[in-house]
Amino acid sequence: MSTLVLEDVTKTYGQGANAVEAVRGVSLSVEPGGTLGLIGESGSGKSTLGRICLGAEAFDRGRLLVGGEDFAGFDRERLAEFRRRTSIVLQEPELALNPRRTLGQSVTEPLDIHFPRLPAAERHARAEHALELAHLDPGLWDRYPRELSGGQQQRAGIARAVVTEPEFVVLDEPTASLDLSVRGRILETLRELQERLGLSYLLITHDMATVSALAQRVVVLYKGVAVETGEWREVRANPADEYTRKLLSAVLRVRTTGTTDRA
Ligand code: ADP
Numbered sequence: 691m692s693t694l695v696l697e698d699v700t701k702t703y704g705q706g707a708n709a710v711e712a713v714r715g716v717s718l719s720v721e722p723g724g725t726l727g728l729i730g731e732s733g734s735g736k737s738t739l740g741r742i743c744l745g746a747e748a749f750d751r752g753r754l755l756v757g758g759e760d761f762a763g764f765d766r767e768r769l770a771e772f773r774r775r776t777s778i779v780l781q782e783p784e785l786a787l788n789p790r791r792t793l794g795q796s797v798t799e800p801l802d803i804h805f806p807r808l809p810a811a812e813r814h815a816r817a818e819h820a821l822e823l824a825h826l827d828p829g830l831w832d833r834y835p836r837e838l839s840g841g842q843q844q845r846a847g848i849a850r851a852v853v854t855e856p857e858f859v860v861l862d863e864p865t866a867s868l869d870l871s872v873r874g875r876i877l878e879t880l881r882e883l884q885e886r887l888g889l890s891y892l893l894i895t896h897d898m899a900t901v902s903a904l905a906q907r908v909v910v911l912y913k914g915v916a917v918e919t920g921e922w923r924e925v926r927a928n929p930a931d932e933y934t935r936k937l938l939s940a941v942l943r944v945r946t947t948g949t950t951d952r953a
Pocket residue numbers: 703704710711712730731732733734735736737738739
């Protein structure tokens with residue numbers, strides 16, 4: 691797809707004394723086939739920006755550009771196409787999966803919504819293919835989420851996210867709910883899918899290992915402001931901003947004490 695760009699975006703929740711400026715003048719761009727990491731502590735505006743990039747959250751100021759076109763000017767048809775071409779993988783796979791639906795039904799659902807005219811057999815075949823892409827055995831089709839492991843549930847969330855053959859995917863803390871032993875394999879699958887399907891990723895995370903595994907470039911957020919933007923390798927080696935230095939050293943400090951790195 692086209693490059694996805696945010697230009698000087700500001701988003702406030704609430705009004706008057708209760709107003710929270712969640713995002714303040716943030717610009718970023720996600721290149722086709724690339725991964726931009728959005729890093730920063732909890733409450734820094736990452737998820738808000740993720741929703742804004744998906745056209746799912748209104749904002750006060752700035753622009754969302756898709757392939758150079760202003761999202762605000764999309765007509766119904768362009769909007770429907772944009773929705774088909776974008777998706778999200780959530781931190782908590784349970785939230786993406788309806789407990790009363792089988793794995794097969796959950797993975798077919800985005801096709802039912804976005805491609806209702808496809809024959810049912812074709813939707814079924816595409817959903818099976820998405821399961822295979824996410825390294826899930828199609829033999830699990832009739833299982834319910836509670837009958838799947840955490841890793842399998844996250845793979846189901848990934849299959850749901852790619853079944854419509856999107857071009858742009860927001861990964862919102864894609865491994866944070868998983869055991870360390872499973873994380874690496876999920877990241878490997880995400881990398882493999884990016885390459886096979888030419889996906890662009892906006893990766894939201896506070897886990898630097900996840901950033902290293904997937905992202906080429908990062909935006910560091912602090913209280914809704916992009917304090918640093920650049921190549922991840924550069925930023926990690928030579929953080930220019932005081933906050934980035936703190937963020938990285940906090941993670942390193944936690945790591946060396948042997949506990950998890952929930953920065
Ligand atoms: P992050 O993803 O980095 O944890 P968020 O984007 O979720 O950050 O939140 C940024 C700020 O906006 C926080 O102060 C949060 O409380 C606030 N916020 C997020 N969503 C809402 C909402 N729907 N209504 C009011 N405030 C919100």
